[in-house]
Each structure stands twice: as structure tokens, then as C-alpha cells.
Amino acid sequence: MERGVLTGIGLLRAVAFVWMVVVLVVQEDDLRIAWLAWALVGLAGVVTVWLTVLRTRRPESLLEPAAVLVEVAVALALVACDGVVFVHGHIGSDQSSLEAAWPLASVLSAGVAFGEGAGLAAGLGIGAAHFASAPLNGASLGSLRSPTLVSFFSTLVLYALAGVVAGYAVRLVRQADDEVARARAREDVSRALHDGVLQTLALVERRATDPQLAGLAREQERELRGFLAGYGASPPAVAAEPGRLRSRRRPAAAAGQLEEGLRRAAGRFETTYGGRVDVVVAPDVPALDAAVVEALTGAVAEALVNAGKHGHATRVTVYVEPAEAGRVFCSVKDDGEGFEAGVTPEGMGLRGSVRGRVEGLGGRVVIDAVPGGGAEVMLWL
Numbered sequence: 001m002e003r004g005v006l007t008g009i010g011l012l013r014a015v016a017f018v019w020m021v022v023v024l025v026v027q028e029d030d031l032r033i034a035w036l037a038w039a040l041v042g043l044a045g046v047v048t049v050w051l052t053v054l055r056t057r058r059p060e061s062l063l064e065p066a067a068v069l070v071e072v073a074v075a076l077a078l079v080a081c082d083g084v085v086f087v088h089g090h091i092g093s094d095q096s097s098l099e100a101a102w103p104l105a106s107v108l109s110a111g112v113a114f115g116e117g118a119g120l121a122a123g124l125g126i127g128a129a130h131f132a133s134a135p136l137n138g139a140s141l142g143s144l145r146s147p148t149l150v151s152f153f154s155t156l157v158l159y160a161l162a163g164v165v166a167g168y169a170v171r172l173v174r175q176a177d178d179e180v181a182r183a184r185a186r187e188d189v190s191r192a193l194h195d196g197v198l199q200t201l202a203l204v205e206r207r208a209t210d211p212q213l214a215g216l217a218r219e220q221e222r223e224l225r226g227f228l229a230g231y232g233a234s235p236p237a238v239a240a241e242p243g244r245l246r247s248r249r250r251p252a253a254a255a256g257q258l259e260e261g262l263r264r265a266a267g268r269f270e271t272t273y274g275g276r277v278d279v280v281v282a283p284d285v286p287a288l289d290a291a292v293v294e295a296l297t298g299a300v301a302e303a304l305v306n307a308g309k310h311g312h313a314t315r316v317t318v319y320v321e322p323a324e325a326g327r328v329f330c331s332v333k334d335d336g337e338g339f340e341a342g343v344t345p346e347g348m349g350l351r352g353s354v355r356g357r358v359e360g361l362g363g364r365v366v367i368d369a370v371p372g373g374g375a376e377v378m379l380w381l
Contacts (some may be wrong), residue, residue: 003059005170006055006059006062006063006112007055008261009054009105009107009108009109009112009335010051010055012101012104012105013048013051013052013102013105014048014052014067016100016101016102016104016105017041017044017045017048017102019100019101020041020042020044020098020099020100023036023096023097023098023100024038024041024098025088027095027096028116028293030086030090030095031085031086032084032086032087032088032089033084035080036085037081037085037086037098037346037352040077040081040085040098041077041078041098041166042076043074043077044074044078044102044284045098047070047071047074047193049275050319051067051071055269055316062113063113063320064108064113064254065113067109068106068110068113068114068118068167070176071105071106071109072106072107072109072110072122072125074106074362075099075102075105075107075126076104076105076125076126076129076349077104077110078098078099079097079099079103079129079130079133079166080102080129080132080133080136081098081133081136082097082098082099082130083132083133083134083135083136084133084136085098086098089138089270091133091134095170096271103126103159104162105328106122107119107122107123107126107159107162107163107166107276108162108163108166109162110122111162111163111164111166111167111168111170112168112170114167115167115171116163116164116168116171117167117190118163118167119160119162119163119164119166119167119379120160120164120167120185120210121162121163122159122162122163123156123158123162123163124156124160124165124252126131126155126156126159127157127159128156128161130155131156131158131354133142143364151249159184163277164239169301172294184360187352187356187360188316190350191298191353191356191357197353199221199305202217202309202332204217204219204273204324229304235326237312249258249322251337256286257293258281258285258288258293258296258297258320258328259281259320260322261281261293262281262292262295262297262300262318263279263291263299264297264354265297265301265304266279266316266318268304269304269307269308269316270306272305273308273309273313273315275307275308275313275314275315275316276285276314276315277315277317277318278315278317278318279318280317280318280319280320281320282320282321282322283324284322285320285321285322285328286322286328287328288328291381292359292361294330294357294359295360295361295381296328296357296379296381298332298353298357299353299354299357299358299365299377299379300330300332300379301353302350302354303332303350303354303377304316304332306334306350306375306377307332307334307375308336310336310337310339311334311336311337311338311339311375312336312337313335313336313337313374313375314335314336315334315335316332316333316334316335317331317332317333317334318331318332319331319333321325322381327363327380327381328380328381329379329380330378330379330380330381331376331377331378331379332376332377333375333376333377334375334376335374336372336374336376337371337372338369338370338371338372338374339369339370340369340370340371340374341367341368341369341370341373341375341376350367352377354377356378358380358381361381362381363379363380363381364379364381365377365378365379365380
């Protein structure tokens with residue numbers, strides 16, 4: 001989120017700087033201290049380039065005090081010296097000011113980096129500098145009905161509101177991001193419990209010779225499924241620190257790691273359900289992001305559990321091949337009892353452990369099944 005906001009502010013800053021140069025060239029005859037005007041605009045240009053480089057190489061540094069304070073300080077100097085560099089009578093006329101809209105970027109940066117309070121302070125500071133520049137240009141603010149005074153008050157309110165709104169809006173978006181991160185963490189916990197504990201309880205229930213033990217396992221499985229269905233407790237915080245750029249990407253994993261994970265899942269199926277799983281991974285499958293490998297192996301493992309537990313399959317084929325745009329296609333096809341796809345409600349395993357994993361990373365899941373004809377789970381990720 002911050003990256004997009006900082007890009008927008010950077011674009012505003014660059015365009016405003018170009019307009020500053022145009023204003024200075026057009027109004028050069030009205031300059032009283034030309035060297036100071038060009039020095040201030042040059043300083044703003046240096047800051048613009050510096051912040052642009054930071055945004056490209058290390059964008060999180062734009063939210064640190066040093067970058068924000070430097071930009072606000074240069075903006076204050078531009079506004080305060082507006083009345084110094086131009087001849088008397090410039091302020092209050094219909095001519096453009098020296099700084100144009102460049103200081104607005106500093107106010108927005110302060111609000112984004114440190115919240116509404118900092119944005120308000122920066123906006124009020126810029127507005128106060130406007131008032132201070134008037135006497136330096138020989139202008140009198142006059143009565144409360146003076147057009148110049150009204151214009152100055154409007155500028156102050158505009159900058160203050162811009163800083164407050166920027167800080168408030170970014171805070172709301174960050175809170176939303178944190179809520180999404182916590183929701184994803186809850187899904188991960190639910191998925192881990194389902195894939196581990198629930199399957200273990202189901203295995204104990206099916207193989208236990210003691211009716212009391214089997215009943216206890218069945219009861220615990222039922223209670224745990226009910227808990228997962230209404231799971232809402234907040235897990236330990238996993239969201240990135242507010243104000244820092246987030247990255248969900250993880251290092252690339254070799255295709256061999258994917259095949260190894262799929263064969264482990266196949267081995268668990270054969271041990272638990274007594275069937276056979278053939279794993280075929282095309283040799284030209286590209287290296288994948290580690291998160292993709294983890295999601296794909298987990299989804300396939302759950303599809304195998306469904307094939308054995310619900311479909312009573314004895315033979316399953318897992319096939320993986322490259323897809324477009326560096327992605328992969330995976331098919332899990334079984335010879336089980338099948339079901340009526342699109343009519344039979346999806347259980348927690350299929351909905352959370354298969355669809356949740358794949359679609360959570362922008363992938364797609366298609367299920368093709370008919371009663372008595374087996375089932376095929378197709379994954380694009």
C-alpha cells in the first residue's frame with residue numbers, strides 16, 4: 001500500500017518541481033534576488049532527485065524522519081522566501097508563487113509517515129510560512145476581508161487538511177492490511193489443524209479396536225471441526241510493523257523440492273489408505289516461489305486425503321506440468337466413487353486446504369467429478 005502512495009507523492013513532487021522551474025523562467029524579470037531564487041529551486045531539485053532515488057532503491061526510507069524533515073524544511077524555506085526573492089507587490093498579485101505546489105508533497109509525506117498529527121503540523125507550518133512571507137514582500141494583510149488574507153487562510157486550511165486526510169486515510173488502510181494479515185494467519189492455523197490433528201483423529205477412529213477410544217476420537221474430531229467452523233480468536237500478531245513496506249514473496253524453490261513434497265504426500269496416502277499414487281512431474285517445470293511449492297503440496301495432500309477418505313480410491317495419479325506465465329498446472333485424478341461436482345457441498349478440507357491455499361496466492365481450482373466415475377482436482381498456480 002505504502003509503495004503506491006509514495007509513488008503518487010513522488011509524481012506530484014516531480015511535476016511540481018518542473019512547474020517551479022517554468023514559473024521562475026517566465027517571471028524572471030520580477031525577481032529581486034535571482035541567485036537566491038535559483039538556489040532554492042535547485043535545492044528543491046536535489047531533494048526531488050534524492051527522494052526519487054530512495055523510492056526506487058529503498059522506499060521504506062521515505063517514511064523515516066530524516067527524509068520527511070529534509071523535505072519539509074526545504075518546503076518551508078521556499079514558502080518563506082517567496083516574499084524575498086520577488087520584487088515588492090508580487091504577493092497579492094495574480095502571479096504564481098515561487099514554490100508552486102511543491103510543498104504539498106512534503107505535507108502528504110509527513111501525514112503518510114507519522115499520521116494525522118504530523119500532517120497537520122506540517123500543513124500549519126507551511127501555512128504560517130505564507131503569512132511570514134507577506135511582510136517581506138511589502139504586503140499588508142490588512143483587514144479580515146482582505147482578499148490576500150482570505151487567500152492565505154485558504155492556503156493554510158488546504159495544507160492542514162491535506163496532511164490530516166493523508167494520515168487518516170493511510171492509517172485506515174494499514175489497519176485493513178493488518179486485519180487481512182490476521183485473517184490469513186487464522187486460516188493458516190485452521191488449515192494446519194485440519195491437515196494434522198483432524199486427519200490423525202480420523203485415522204485413530206478408523207483403526208482403533210477399542211470402541212471407547214474410537215468414540216473419544218470421533219467426539220474430539222467433531223468438537224474440533226465445530227471450533228474451526230467458528231474460529232475467530234486472533235492469533236499472535238503476524239502483520240508487518242505499520243509504516244513498513246510488506247513483502248509476501250519468498251525465495252524460489254527448485255522443481256525437485258515440489259516433486260519431493262508430492263511424493264511424501266503420496267507416501268502418506270499409500271500408508272493410510274492402502275492405495276497407490278503415481279507422481280509424474282514434467283522435467284521442464286520451472287523453479288517456483290517457495291510459497292507456491294508449499295501451497296501446492298499442501299493442496300495435493302488434502303486432495304489425496306479426500307480421495308482416500310471419501311472416495312475410497314485405490315489408484316491416484318498426480319501430474320504436474322508447466323503452464324503459461326511461469327506457473328504450473330497440477331492434476332490429482334483418482335478412480336474413487338466420485339460425487340456430483342457443483343451440487344455436493346464442499347467440506348472444510350476442500351474449501352480451506354485446497355481452495356484456500358491455491359486461491360490465496362492468486363491461483364485457480366477446478367473440480368471435475370461424477371458419481372461412480374472418480375474425481376479430478378485441477379490446480380493452476
